[in-house]
Amino acid sequence: MKLLAGNPGWTVKADVIVIGSGVAGLTTALNLRSSNLSVLLVTKARIDEGSTKWAQGGIAAALGPGDTPEAHKKDTLIAGAGLCDAQAVDVLVTEGPEAVRKLIARGAVFDKSDTGEIALTREGGHLRNRILHAGGDATGAEVSRALLAAVHDDDGIEVIENALAIDVLMSDAGRVCGVTLHVIGAGSRDGVGRALARAVVIATGGLGQVYAQTTNPSVSTGDGVALALRAGAEIADVEFIQFHPTVLWRDDSLSGQQPLISEAVRGEGAQLVNDKGVRFMVGKHPQGDLAPRDIVAIEIFKQMKESNSPHVWLDTTMIKDFPERFPTIFASCIENGIDPRKQMIPVSPASHYSSGGVKVDLTGRTSIPGLYACGETACTGAHGANRLASNSLLEGLVFGTRISADIAANIVDASEPSKRSTKDFLLSPAIKMTLQLAMSQGAGVMRSEESLRETLATLEQLSAHTSTEPCIEAWEVSNLYLLATAIVRAALERHESRGSHWRSDFPVSSNDWVKRIVQKYDQDGNWSSKLEEVKL
Ligand code: FAD
Numbered sequence: 119m120k121l122l123a124g125n126p127g128w129t130v131k132a133d134v135i136v137i138g139s140g141v142a143g144l145t146t147a148l149n150l151r152s153s154n155l156s157v158l159l160v161t162k163a164r165i166d167e168g169s170t171k172w173a174q175g176g177i178a179a180a181l182g183p184g185d186t187p188e189a190h191k192k193d194t195l196i197a198g199a200g201l202c203d204a205q206a207v208d209v210l211v212t213e214g215p216e217a218v219r220k221l222i223a224r225g226a227v228f229d230k231s232d233t234g235e236i237a238l239t240r241e242g243g244h245l246r247n248r249i250l251h252a253g254g255d256a257t258g259a260e261v262s263r264a265l266l267a268a269v270h271d272d273d274g275i276e277v278i279e280n281a282l283a284i285d286v287l288m289s290d291a292g293r294v295c296g297v298t299l300h301v302i303g304a305g306s307r308d309g310v311g312r313a314l315a316r317a318v319v320i321a322t323g324g325l326g327q328v329y330a331q332t333t334n335p336s337v338s339t340g341d342g343v344a345l346a347l348r349a350g351a352e353i354a355d356v357e358f359i360q361f362h363p364t365v366l367w368r369d370d371s372l373s374g375q376q377p378l379i380s381e382a383v384r385g386e387g388a389q390l391v392n393d394k395g396v397r398f399m400v401g402k403h404p405q406g407d408l409a410p411r412d413i414v415a416i417e418i419f420k421q422m423k424e425s426n427s428p429h430v431w432l433d434t435t436m437i438k439d440f441p442e443r444f445p446t447i448f449a450s451c452i453e454n455g456i457d458p459r460k461q462m463i464p465v466s467p468a469s470h471y472s473s474g475g476v477k478v479d480l481t482g483r484t485s486i487p488g489l490y491a492c493g494e495t496a497c498t499g500a501h502g503a504n505r506l507a508s509n510s511l512l513e514g515l516v517f518g519t520r521i522s523a524d525i526a527a528n529i530v531d532a533s534e535p536s537k538r539s540t541k542d543f544l545l546s547p548a549i550k551m552t553l554q555l556a557m558s559q560g561a562g563v564m565r566s567e568e569s570l571r572e573t574l575a576t577l578e579q580l581s582a583h584t585s586t587e588p589c590i591e592a593w594e595v596s597n598l599y600l601l602a603t604a605i606v607r608a609a610l611e612r613h614e615s616r617g618s619h620w621r622s623d624f625p626v627s628s629n630d631w632v633k634r635i636v637q638k639y640d641q642d643g644n645w646s647s648k649l650e651e652v653k654l
């Protein structure tokens with residue numbers, strides 16, 4: 119199955135194609151260069167677009183005095199609510215510190231304490247301070263700046279901006295050997311073309327735009343997971359959409375990317391209160407306001423329902439140096455008429471992170487030869503049912519390094535794309551808002567059989583709105599549709615509540631469900647799913 123697109127009018131070649139220029143794509147590209155492989159990095163907007171540059175709180179790594187990978191592992195497993203792949207977590211926490219050191223060696227500058235040591239803060243689910251941050255709350259911007267500078271200095275990495283990867287190209291032997299791209303460019307590389315390579319790495323980030331309100335930027339339409347699905351790859355854990363508890367509430371009618379109020383703000387003492395001024399997280403969890411994210415999001419949702427209010431409050435008035443410690447958040451609050459030194463911030467949950475994605479092994483290999491996935495697009499199993507705060511940038515660094523090593527060690531000769539024809543489809547961009555609202559209403563923080571069936575029915579109706587006019591908006595919405603369907607299907611199948619999957623009709627976790635839902639989509643557009651044991 120593929121998306122309807124024009125015939126490729128031009129061809130470009132490299133040893134490896136990396137799709138996406140966030141922490142995952144940039145790290146993979148840079149590490150591939152130590153094996154002298156030529157890299158083509160394609161990215162669908164400007165090179166610095168993507169979630170990475172928006173990251174606020176920081177990067178988690180056991181670098182502080184007395185901290186250990188084992189302690190980091192324990193917190194990750196608890197946040198993951200019994201569904202983490204233990205080996206993937208081991209890799210993440212043990213290789214994490216070295217990956218962060220390498221990032222620092224590449225030029226990233228982190229905030230220091232008064233004694234000159236790297237300053238470490240805390241976020242939800244962490245039992246100790248282990249979050250490195252930069253520019254106060256602008257960690258992602260610094261990570262992105264440092265990696266982009268290194269990519270810029272490397273002549274072996276060719277970058278094509280405004281290049282949207284549409285679908286992968288497969289050889290007759292079933293190996294991925296390139297991608298079709300749409301480039302808004304100049305000269306010979308404009309419009310639809312094809313890029314050929316010996317291996318392809320998808321690092322296209324998250325899928326927050328499946329929902330009406332999200333912390334994710336507009337490029338986060340899950341293109342990589344969708345193109346992997348169409349190619350026949352397995353995806354896993356997609357029902358575990360993480361809703362960030364504290365997103366600045368402005369108006370329910372607003373959609374798209376909303377300003378985040380980092381968990382690190384609670385790490386520095388901020389407290390959640392309801393309409394009556396009651397600290398509702400106290401007594402709900404031993405870590406109170408700093409409980410893992412899924413637990414806080416659910417409690418906020420309950421408070422909002424009880425008080426019939428569109429938000430709760432975050433009291434930040436006790437943080438004396440707020441503008442210096444959180445300059446980005448301070449600016450966005452002021453822009454929205456709130457002074458966090460004197461006023462409480464209205465906050466509500468919004469979609470933030472996909473703990474699932476394209477199923478990969480510990481070297482980032484998908485179920486299709488030649489195709490790798492890295493970063494938020496991938497499902498390594500390290501996040502289980504709910505990612506621990508600040509483990510995502512870390513995952514991009516660690517697995518980007520592993521993938522590049524695996525590609526270098528196993529590189530094969532280039533193969534030619536098959537000439538066999540494949541079925542295609544395309545949906546109309548006009549369905550986007552209806553799709554997002556249906557997902558927010560029926561497959562959001564709380565789901566049930568009834569709400570999910572209603573959403574599925576809406577999605578089925580929307581599938582009739584096809585289009586014959588390929589364009590960026592149509593490709594993106596077709597990807598959103600595929601992912602929305604995958605999320606709802608998995609959420610319907612999982613008859614329990616666990617991590618960020620909360621079913622009002624199955625309110626508790628069940629030992630029968632210590633399993634991963636793995637889905638596939640075949641060449642005729644049929645879905646299938648299987649249950650896999652979790653490697654505990
Ligand atoms: P991204 O950084 O999203 O990059 C994806 C890239 O793929 C982009 O360049 C995009 O343009 C490109 N792309 C997408 N589709 C296509 C296509 N079809 N063709 C070509 N290119 C494509 N995590 C933490 O660990 N710590 C934090 O403090 C933190 N704070 C966050 C705050 C916010 C507001 C948000 C939104 C996320 C935060 N996260 C945080 C999560 C983390 O930022 C992301 O999970 C991580 O940056 C993802 O990196 P990535 O490289 O996988 O994807």
Ligand code: SIN
Binds near residue numbers: 241382508
């Ligand atoms: C935050 O700063 O609260 C976001 C951290 C994350 O998503 O890991």
